[in-house]
Amino acid sequence: MNTLVLKVDPDKPDAAKIEVAAQIIKRGGLVAFPTETVYGLGADALNGEAVLRLFEAKKRPLDNPPILHVAEVRDVYPLVAEVSQKAEQLMKQFWPGPLTVVFKHSAIVPKESTAGLDTVAIRMPKHPVAAALIRQSKRPIAAPSANLSGKPSPTTAQHVYEDLNGRIDAIIDGGAADIGVESTVVDLSCDPPLLLRPGGTPFEALKAVLGDLQLHPFVQAESEIPVEKARSPGMMHKHYAPKAQVMIVEGNVEAVIGKIKQLAAEYKEKNAKVAVLATDETQAAYRAYVVRSMGSRHNLSTVASSLFRLLREVDAEGVDVILAESVPQEGIGLAVMNRLRKASGYHIIKA
Ligand code: AMP
Numbered sequence: 001m002n003t004l005v006l007k008v009d010p011d012k013p014d015a016a017k018i019e020v021a022a023q024i025i026k027r028g029g030l031v032a033f034p035t036e037t038v039y040g041l042g043a044d045a046l047n048g049e050a051v052l053r054l055f056e057a058k059k060r061p062l063d064n065p066p067i068l069h070v071a072e073v074r075d076v077y078p079l080v081a082e083v084s085q086k087a088e089q090l091m092k093q094f095w096p097g098p099l100t101v102v103f104k105h106s107a108i109v110p111k112e113s114t115a116g117l118d119t120v121a122i123r124m125p126k127h128p129v130a131a132a133l134i135r136q137s138k139r140p141i142a143a144p145s146a147n148l149s150g151k152p153s154p155t156t157a158q159h160v161y162e163d164l165n166g167r168i169d170a171i172i173d174g175g176a177a178d179i180g181v182e183s184t185v186v187d188l189s190c191d192p193p194l195l196l197r198p199g200g201t202p203f204e205a206l207k208a209v210l211g212d213l214q215l216h217p218f219v220q221a222e223s224e225i226p227v228e229k230a231r232s233p234g235m236m237h238k239h240y241a242p243k244a245q246v247m248i249v250e251g252n253v254e255a256v257i258g259k260i261k262q263l264a265a266e267y268k269e270k271n272a273k274v275a276v277l278a279t280d281e282t283q284a285a286y287r288a289y290v291v292r293s294m295g296s297r298h299n300l301s302t303v304a305s306s307l308f309r310l311l312r313e314v315d316a317e318g319v320d321v322i323l324a325e326s327v328p329q330e331g332i333g334l335a336v337m338n339r340l341r342k343a344s345g346y347h348i349i350k351a
């Protein structure tokens, strides 16, 4: 398959190019597109065969459901059994934006779009390209991240190209995705509501609106959780993993720096190529083969926005070991730490 690349202005996408992509979606094809979180790989969510092709292209396990993307709040109603008052509040306050809400689904949603669960996950993205594509396709778009399953999520069209060229119909190139981690997933099909995945919308902001909001134990897990504890089977799959072994060093900043220096020296001794993922405030402390800053400790959105790109870039340098600093689990830091821990396969070292 020849993958078409459509380059657009992220703020004012060319309607003719979006129309080309919308036609591909309508006839059951696959289009990667930018959102404000990461790039998504889209298919017509109401066409089970198209959604199945999406799983094949990504080599994604069939038990990991995609998120359905809509252009308007009113597009949610036909897809769900019921919209609670809490759901209305969340949609009003946080949409369009990086928040996914899990509802009981209606009969029109094919099983491919829910992985056979009785629930469906829905989000309304803010990115003008994503919004235009959904609007012009005139249907909800099922879109998991546009990477090969298990790889770090793509934040640029180039990342999508590296993973999926030849496997999908088109990529809309609308520049870099700025949040850099996926949406926050909140399950409102249970009471009290449950945060299943931390992401671009902070837990604290959601809790302020909902009152009671529980964190699924998986969110801050420091080791693999038994499968039967997962609410969504997709939670369990290996994710975000570069080829190199990632290790995350957790503790207060001074102790973390000391521990990483010690580990870097030990690995160097064994002739391993070491990369350190540091922060603006700490990077000068290290002398490894590769040292990169993820962003500032005083502005964790900078860390979120570079994290997946750095995991790919450092991996491309052919390193054997990646030693990453931990960051505080507040605001978007909760999502950053969740992704880093998963990327490390829970190889966590306490400093
Ligand atoms: P991805 O699209 O790769 O970022 O992953 C989509 C994620 O959305 C899944 O891995 C789940 O965590 C979540 N998700 C999608 N549908 C559901 C659902 N029906 N119930 C719970 N979580 C869901």
Ligand code: MG
Pocket (backbone or CB within 6 Å): 144, 145, 153
């Ligand atoms: Mg993904």
